Amino acid sequence: MAKETNNNTNPKKPRFSSYWIYGIILLFIIGMQLFSGGSGWSTPPEITPSRMEQFLEDGDVEKILIINNTKSAKIFLTEEALKKDVHKNAQGQTFLPSASQVPQYLVKFGDAQNFENGISETIDENNLSDVEVKFDIESNLFTDLLITLLPFVLIIGIWIFLMRRMSGGAAGGAGGQIFNIGKSKAKLFDEKTDMKVTFKDVAGLEGAKEEVQEIVDFLKNPEKYTSLGGKIPKGALLVGPPGTGKTLLAKAVAGEAKVPFFSLSGSDFVEMFVGVGASRVRDLFKQAKDKSPAIIFIDEIDAIGRARGKNNFTGSNDERENTLNQLLTEMDGFGTNTNVIVLAATNRADILDKALMRAGRFDRQIYVDLPDVRERKEIFEVHLRPIKNSESLDMEFLAKQTPGFSGADIANVCNEAALIAARKGKKAVDKQDFLDAVDRIVGGLEKKNKIITPEEKKTIAFHEAGHATVSWLLEHAAPLVKVTIVPRGQxxxxxxxxxxxxxxxxxxxxxxxxxxxxxxxxxxxxxxxxISTGALSDLEKVTKQARAMVTIYGLNDEIGNLTYYDSSGQTDYNFSKPYSEETAKVIDKEISRIIEEQYQRAIKLLEDNKDKLTTLAERLLEKEVIFKDDLERIFGKRPFEKKSGMTEIKESDSATKEEELQEKE
Structure with missing residues (x-):
């Protein structure tokens, strides 16, 4: 019974639509046409001019209305004539009321002057002075209205279409969208309906997670901190390379915090209209203050937080700067509310405005770095939960085979391994699938059908064997895992x-x-x-390393303990170099010297071990893929093997990561 009462008291009201207005206007125009003095829908029967003259001679005609613009005449009969049998087919009264008399016949004529002269002669000959002859120009109200209103209708229609497109086509009608264009686009996180991510789903990142958890605790138990005179921080900036989990941390905050959580991107403030960005910032903070305590999360804040005046050659970025100014004022200005905390994420902290980075706006900068071996193991455990894994799968092994991988990279590896296992028809994902997935992501897809001449294949084999030999004989070179001459990717x-x-x-x-x-x-x-062009990626790598030694790390005796690296990024926008032409010559000379020394060193090592190099290359040509065990058979145990607990790759394994190093031939 209660449900019935609710249904009766809250009936569903029909939604108002702008099309109702269009329908009412159309009905009004049709009504005007029908009730405006016309003859309704029916048309009087048409007769010839000679027959009209006959009716005129018989005295049946009361009035003739000549319409000059249509070259027609309307014939009106007398009351007595309408009773005659000869006029039984004439038009009588229409089914619609009319403000004027209804004609009984219609006459079409050619030359108006001859037609008028004929009527005048007939009237004079038969002494029909009581017949009224009038002249008129007929107009169609519907056509006139259409011609008058059509330009306005087209202009209004185009305006509505453009406004809907510019407003994103959201519901509520074009007018509502225009008035809402300055409103914030922030999404309010609903913990009951939205997918909930908690801190348990965030593996690794212990330091960053601890600081973010403390922010959540500030809002849950503010008295714990304010009782000692402390103030709740106003903002925290998450900084780090792409894919390290900055947005995931924010999602965890939204899932853990029992306060309203507003989430949006920095580009949501950008619009083609002047002043919209600043208006949306004001509206965002107004909503947050109304629901305080609350958290605002701005992803990719560098879209609006770029340093003012930087890279502004055209003077066209005033709108973005106005948006940034409004954000600065809202975060720390007169009338700010301390119960609103702003979280932001970016991987380009060097280009952010200094006023945005200062204490009082973003009190904390939380650096989210690439995970180490232990953290990668935890991340693998999180991403492998929904995947059917082999019982013998070793998480520690996978973590050691993926150095330099971010959290997003590891998620991609897990997904790719599952796809490879499914492609092979397996019931569970095993170690080999993960190794194949790393190969697929790092090097690309194998191209065994690529046409390579025997001479080219031999050159590639000796090239790769040269890498393997030199790295095996040098103490500080990275230990080799796998060498292949199978084309993969580029x-x-x-x-x-x-x-x-x-x-x-x-x-x-x-x-x-x-x-x-x-x-x-x-x-x-x-x-x-x-020599050949196959060493392009090798040359690129060593040139970057040598340049870094000379110009960044101060590891060159000629240049000394100097660095030309600018962590603020200001030099990216300058056309001048931070050193003189003489210094530039010294830098170029030292870079070339360092590379040439290592090249000659590699040549000497290979000449001393030419027989072993040849044996390794021939084995590579035979098997196409060789592993660490093959080098041990040829060179013996590596004398300076590090005791790092690194897992060895057996010949049955298929590959590992190449952050490492991948040579493009």
């Missing part, structure tokens, strides 16, 4: 290593890495006494 061959995860790098370590990188070209020189 590469004709690749040597994959498992680099040591270092926090600081010494000059001798960089030198060994560059020497191993130049081993491919050095092998071509030693074996064929020729």
């Amino acid at each position: 590469s004709l061959g690749a040597a994959w290593y498992l680099p040591e995860e270092r926090l600081i790098v010494r000059p001798e370590q960089m030198a060994d890495e560059m020497c191993a990188t130049m081993g491919g070209r050095a092998a071509e020189k030693v074996i064929f006494d020729k």
Whole structure:
């Protein structure tokens, strides 16, 4: 019974539509046409001019109305004539009321002057002075209205269409959208209906997670902190490389916090209309203050937070700067509300405005870095929950095979491994599928049908064997995992290593890495006494390393303890270099010297081990893919193997990561 009462008291009202107005206007125009003095829908029968003259001579005609613009005449009969049998087919009264008399006949004529003269002669000859002859110009009210209103209807229609397109086509009609264009586009997180992400779903990132959890605790228990005189922070900025979990942390805050959570992107403030960005910022903070305590999350804040005046050559960024100014005022200005916390995320903190970064606006900067081995293991455990895995799958092994991978990369590896296992018809995902997935993501898809001549294949084999040989013989070079001459992606061959995860790098370590990188070209020189274009990616890598040693890290004796690196990013917008032309010559000379030294060093190593290099290359030509065990059979155990607990890859395994190093031939 209660349900019936609710249904009766709250009947569903029909939604108002703008099409109702269009229908009413159309009905009004049709009504005007029908009731405006016309003859309704019926048309009087048409007769010839000679027959009209006959009716005129018989005295049946009361009035003749000549319409000049249509070259027609309307004939009106007398009351007595309408009773005659000869006029039984004449038009009588219509079914619609009319403000004027209804004609009984219609006459079409050619030349108006001859027609008028004929009527005058007939009237004079028969002495019909009581017959009334009038002249008129007929107009169609519907046509006149249509011609008058059509331009306005078209203009209004185009305006409505454009406004709906510019307003995103949301419901509520064009007028409502125009008035709402300055409203915030922030999405209010609903913990009851939206998918809930908690801190349990965020693996690794312990330091960042701890700081974000504290912000949530501020809003849940403010007295705990304010009782000691402390103030709740106004904002926290999440900074880090792409894919490290900044947005995921914000989702976890939305899931954990029991307060309203407004989420939007920095680009949501941008619009083609002037002043809309600032208006949306005001509306966003007004909504948050009305629901305080609340959290605002702005993803990719660099869309509006870029430093003012930077890269503004055309002077066309005033709208973005106005939006930023309004955001600065709302975060720390007169009348700010301390119960609203702003979270923001960006991977380009160096270009943000200094006024936005200062304490009092973003009190905390939380750096979200790439995960280490332990954190990668935790991330694998999270992403492998919904996947059917083999019982023998070792998470620690997977973590060690993916150095340099971000959380998003690991999620992609897990998904790719599941797809590969499904493609092979397996019931569970095993270790081999994950290794194949890493190969697929790092190197691309295998292209075994690529046409390669025997001479080219031999060159590629010695090139890759050169990389493997030099890296095996150098102490600080990354340990080799796999070498292949099977084309994959854009590469004709690749040597994959498992680099040591270092926090600081010494000059001798960089030198060994560059020497191993130049081993491919050095092998071509030693074996064929020729070089090729296949070492492009090698040259690019060593050039970047050598330039970094000289201009960034201050590891060159000629330049000394100087760096030309600017962490603020200001030099990116300058056309001048921070050093003189003489220094530029020294820099170029030192970069070339460093690379050439390592190249000659690689040549000497390969000449001393030419027989082993040849054996390795021939084995590579035979098997196309070789592993660490093959090098141990040829060179023996590596004398300076690190005791890092690194998992060895057996010949049955298929690959690993190449952050490492991938050579494009």
